Amino acid sequence: MLLVLPGWGSAWAQAPRAVQPVVVGLYAQGGFIIAHSPRVKHLVTAHPTGLELNLQRQLTGTQPWHAWYRYPKVGVALVYYDYHNSAMGKSYAGTVYLSKAVWRTPRQELSFRLGTGIGYFPKAFDRETNHKNLFVSSRLNATLQARAEYDVALTPKLGLMVGVALNHYSNGATAKPNLGVNIPTVVLGLNYHRQRQFVPLPANPADEPTDLGRNFVNLSTSVGFKQRNESDRRRYWVNSVTVAGGRRLNRKSNLLVGLEGFYDRSLLAEQRDTARNADKLQDVKKAGAFVGHELLLGRLAFGTHLGFYFYNPYKSNNFYYERLSLKYHFTDRLFGALDLKVHRGAADIIEWRAGIKL
Known part of the structure; x- marks a missing residue:
C-alpha cells in the first residue's frame, strides 16, 4: 500500500x-x-x-x-x-x-x-x-x-x-x-x-523473519568502570557475565529471561572504609535473574530489563535493578551492546558488552 x-x-x-x-x-x-x-x-x-x-x-x-x-x-x-x-x-x-x-x-x-x-x-x-x-x-x-x-x-x-x-x-x-x-x-x-512525498517499496511476504517463533541462547560478558564517590577519584572496574534464553515473538520483539553475575570492585573499597575488621569483609559478588524485552530494528535492538538479586551478601543497593540496552548484531551470531544499569532510577554503571547468539 x-x-x-x-x-x-x-x-x-x-x-x-x-x-x-x-x-x-x-x-x-x-x-x-x-x-x-x-x-x-x-x-x-x-x-x-x-x-x-x-x-x-x-x-x-x-x-x-x-x-x-x-x-x-x-x-x-x-x-x-x-x-x-x-x-x-x-x-x-x-x-x-x-x-x-x-x-x-x-x-x-x-x-x-x-x-x-x-x-x-x-x-x-x-x-x-x-x-x-x-x-x-x-x-x-x-x-x-x-x-x-x-x-x-x-x-x-x-x-x-x-x-x-x-x-x-x-x-x-x-x-x-x-x-x-x-x-x-x-x-x-x-x-x-528534497522530496516531501515518496513511494515506498511494497512489503513482500517473503520478507517475514525466518526465526519467527524460534528459541535462542545469548552468552555475553561486560566491562565498565565507575567512581565510588566525590572524594575518591579512582576508577574501579566492574564486570558481569550473562546467560540468557530468548524467543522471537513477532517481527518486532524478542522476549528474554536470564541469569547473570556481577563483580563491582568499588564495593571492596567502600567496605574497607567502614569495616572494623578488614579480615571479615563480606562478599561483594552479586547474582541475579532478569526478564527483558528487545525492540528489533533490523540488526539493532533496544532492550529493557528488570532483574532481581538472589545472591547479594553485601547489600549496597536495592534488591532489584533495571537495565537499558542498545545492541547491534555485527553478524547473525556476534553482537555488541552498550548498557546502562540502574538502581531505583539512579545510574549504577555503563557496561560495554560483547556476546554470541546460539
Whole structure:
C-alpha cells in the first residue's frame, strides 16, 4: 500500500524514485533546567538556549523492517547549548535518532523522535576550579533525547517545524558527582525536504523473519568502570557475565529471561572504609535473574530489563535493578551492546558488552 496522498497542486506531484527523500533541518531551542535535587538549585539560574543542525533520511522499504514500522526516518544531529551560567558553560553533542510519523498528510506531519549520542561539556566539575558544577563531572557524557515534532509545508520543499523535547545528559556514574542534566525545550526551525512525498517499496511476504517463533541462547560478558564517590577519584572496574534464553515473538520483539553475575570492585573499597575488621569483609559478588524485552530494528535492538538479586551478601543497593540496552548484531551470531544499569532510577554503571547468539 502506498503512503502517497492526493497532491497539493502540480507542485506536489510525486518525484521520481531516484530522488532520495532527505530532510535537512536547522532549529533554535530554548528551555529550562529541572532542579531535581536541592544540591543543584544554585545552578538553575538561567534559561539554556541552543541550535541544532540535523540530517534525516526517509526509509523507503529497502529493508523489511522499514515496512513493519511504517517507514520511519533515521537521522543525525549536531546540538549546541549555552547554559548562560559560568559553572556549566556550554555543551556540544552529536546524536543519532529514529523519527516515527504518527499522522501524515501531503502538507503536514506529526512525529515522535527518540535518539541517543555523546555530549561534550568543556566546563565539567573540578574540585579546585569548578566545584559548583554538580550536574556533570566528566567532559564526555551520554545524551538521550525524546521529542514530538510538527512539520507544516510553507512551500513544496520548505517546512516550518515546531516541537517540544526532553534532553538528558549523564555519564552513567563513571565519575562523581553525577546528578545529570534534564532540559525540557521548545524547538522552532525550518526543514528543507528534497522530496516531501515518496513511494515506498511494497512489503513482500517473503520478507517475514525466518526465526519467527524460534528459541535462542545469548552468552555475553561486560566491562565498565565507575567512581565510588566525590572524594575518591579512582576508577574501579566492574564486570558481569550473562546467560540468557530468548524467543522471537513477532517481527518486532524478542522476549528474554536470564541469569547473570556481577563483580563491582568499588564495593571492596567502600567496605574497607567502614569495616572494623578488614579480615571479615563480606562478599561483594552479586547474582541475579532478569526478564527483558528487545525492540528489533533490523540488526539493532533496544532492550529493557528488570532483574532481581538472589545472591547479594553485601547489600549496597536495592534488591532489584533495571537495565537499558542498545545492541547491534555485527553478524547473525556476534553482537555488541552498550548498557546502562540502574538502581531505583539512579545510574549504577555503563557496561560495554560483547556476546554470541546460539
